[in-house]
Amino acid sequence: MDEAHTNASGDDKHHDLIIVGAGPAALTAAIYTTREDIDTLLIERGVVGGLAAVTDKIDNYPGFPDGIEGLELSNNLRKQAERFGAVIELGEVMSITDEGEYKKLETTDGDMYAKAVLLATGSDYKKIGVPGEAEYYARGVHYCATCDGAFYRDKKLVVVGGGNSAVQESIFLTRFASHIDLLVRSTIKASDVLQQDLQKFVDEGKITVHLGTATDEIVGENNVVTKVVGIQDGKKVEFPTDGVFVFVGLMPNSQFLANSGVKLDKIGFVETDNRLETAVKGVYAAGDIRSGATMQIASAAGEGATAALMIREHLEGREHAMPN
């Protein structure tokens, strides 16, 4: 981890609250708890800001009439949380054990203890699970347009997916690519506004949308991706390409919760009650990791605020039921 964060008594292992993750839900919660002088430590294994940080443009987060780059929004959230004393340490939580008053978190920097834990680890992009995908990972198959798009100047690309991320990132990739084939298994699920934006690039000939096209295989030669094989109307269709970007949905970052007592749904998202508390008393969840989450940054921030208030009540020993 980066630097040891100590609580008021100088103990860097015991805290009132440990937040696992540092995305919008986590940072919002930290803004609330640190403003209440709750000793709060955030532990992040990936990127501060989570998936929001690697999203090109965010147009639906309130307060930004012209939209905002995901990285800028993430940096702003981080600065705001740090302004009130939030400390983000880099590391990974491997397991959580309920030991009564304190929860034990096994981390890459040793065991840590907290009276309350907020799970805000979010989600990552799913893999398609087709031949060639793993073989060409980062060498032609990518999951982060803002990271890897620059390697495809004046080249042809395939983007797989039909949701908001696939459409948003396809539009971003037109900055670099000469042409993009967007392979959509069924129909476009992106918002109307994004679909209208997409249409402009379709009209310009920069993006071609292939509806009803399942991705079957990613093929390469001499260590380089050369084409994607799709299935359309039961027939194989080939899409010559220099690279593939995949945005086919999200999977929860909840593997570390096995044997924790935290109840997961059948996909692996964390189940909570209406106070955002999990099956383990004192352990809460907010944002994309939560079962039933809407996978929106604004929702994650709202859940972060709600969780912070519930955690404050828990720490003060004055919990009461929320109305249904």
Next chain:
Amino acid sequence: MPKNITIFTTNTCAYCGMVKQYLSAKGHSYEVVNLDDNPERQAEAMALSGAMTVPVTVVTKQDDSQEVIVGWNLAKLAPAVA
């Protein structure tokens, strides 16, 4: 302590910011090669990393041996710059 550190980045890469923040917090200076500004150096980054991605962090040790860390990988970066 490494002899020098070079990070290949792009303007929009969030993970690159994590590498920079980590190295700064540890008191390391580093050179940045921004591939948006210097696209002619993409081939160099790819040759070093074997991948088409950033960040690529090249740590040159005191004995001039090099360690290349692909992506934001704290488990590899931390010991490489220790």
